[in-house]
Amino acid sequence: MAYVIAAPCVSDFSCVEICPVNAIHPGPSSAAFEAAEQLYIDPGACINCGACVEACPVSAIYEAGNLPERWKHYAEVNRQYFLQGGALA
């Protein structure tokens, strides 16, 4: 089960910088960064190291199974971002 970025995300991108496998997008050098509502973790790339959880200054990152009830759907939101081509921008 991968990690998931939920609603509190403020696009601080400390997570992007610490992720060892570049699984978090869009990064600040991407054209999509300015308009992005939040950042997203690619569940297909995530290796579950958990480094992003501590790096996030707003505690927006959860293991998929630990998402609070009101943010449970963010697992699918993170997955959908990449299915519709999110990391290609």
Place this chain on the structure above:
Amino acid sequence: MKTMRVAVVGAGAAGMYAIESLLGRREFAVEVDLYEILPTPWGLVRAGVAPDHPEKKQVCDRQFNFQLQDPRVRFIGNLAVGRDIAVAELSQWYDTVIYAVGATGDIRMALPGEDLPGCLAAREFVAFYNGHPDFSALPIDLSCERAIVVGNGNVALDIARILATPIAALEKTDIAEHALEALRSSHIREIVVLARRGAWQAAFNNPELEEFEHLAGVDVAVEGDDLVEPGGMQGLASWEAQRKIDTLRRLVSRPKDPGNKRIVFRFLGTPVELTGSDKVAQMRIAHNHLRPDAQGRLQAVPSEQTSTLDAGLVLRAIGYRGTPMPGLPFDAVRGVIRNVQGRVVEDGGAALPGVYTTGWIKRGCRGIIGSNRKCARETVDCLVDDWAMGLGGGPALNKDAVLALVSERQPAWVSLGGWLAIDRHERSTGRQKQRSRVKLTDISSMLEVANAH
């Protein structure tokens, strides 16, 4: 290698991320004096982020505090650059200066009746309920049944949510006490969030819209848009826009309760006039069509058809706007300090040596907290390149010389210790009421606590 002495003006997200960038550079040693007009730091993270978004405010403890409490950084609060110290003096006292003063103004609707009591800027109402000392005494009248928020960005949704949230839930947040009092006697039953364009062009973000699915005692309606994908648009709407439509459809199809408050997302309407005798009572709204402009972008075009809505509270949430800093070139069209990539430039284009800017006052009032991190890095990269080439202001005064001048200009300046005393006081009062903090909302109380430490 010489230590660079930097003044950063503004202790909000922009200024703090600029300091993060400066402290991380290996090329030189740095000392930072952080000037802030209020006795408290954090800018809009304290006075703008909604009280029911406590997670976002963790950025102060988990990110910005590392900069604020770094031994190389000295906090100088309750001092107004531009008033207590001139811009030209700051350039003389320091090697480099970074202006991160954000936006103290807002975009007006330019309507007849806009100055009637009961019509105000979202910026002012947000500052009121977040306890900003300059807005705590605002005369807020919530005795009407309907409020209209003009604009549908995240700030508009914050306001709609705060006006509709049950008091018991708000009492657990860090919302200002005087706002709780005002809301306890509120008669508002309906909040209309009015936007010029259609639902497919809505400015709010998905996480903010989704919050309404978990708001007790609130029905959501949509007017002016049937939420059907316009012909010819199939597959062209963004993923984010499609999600918003799906959420709106879910929200409007929930069973309604006549006892509930109502939030109405109204689309394709432009305010044309506010009327009332001694305060705002009605808004006349023109109905819009969407027409593609020369670049193919859909624009709202008002028709002749209008309708009227009764409303006793009208909040314009169509954007913050920067105001000029005396002594710095200002681009009045964009509402920013004139700059190129963060280097402040004169009207003719010549760079002011050693003067930089970051955040909303540099790039305009857009983006979220983290947008400022990328922005600050660009500014500091330019600053470091210039420093390496020997371009800067100064020669800088040393720390003690500056302290003597600061104490002369503003004897009541607040140090880091003073802010930490305010912070402790707020959290301690909060603990007694099972809230994260109870904010001090006027300058004299803050100074009393700061000076007692």
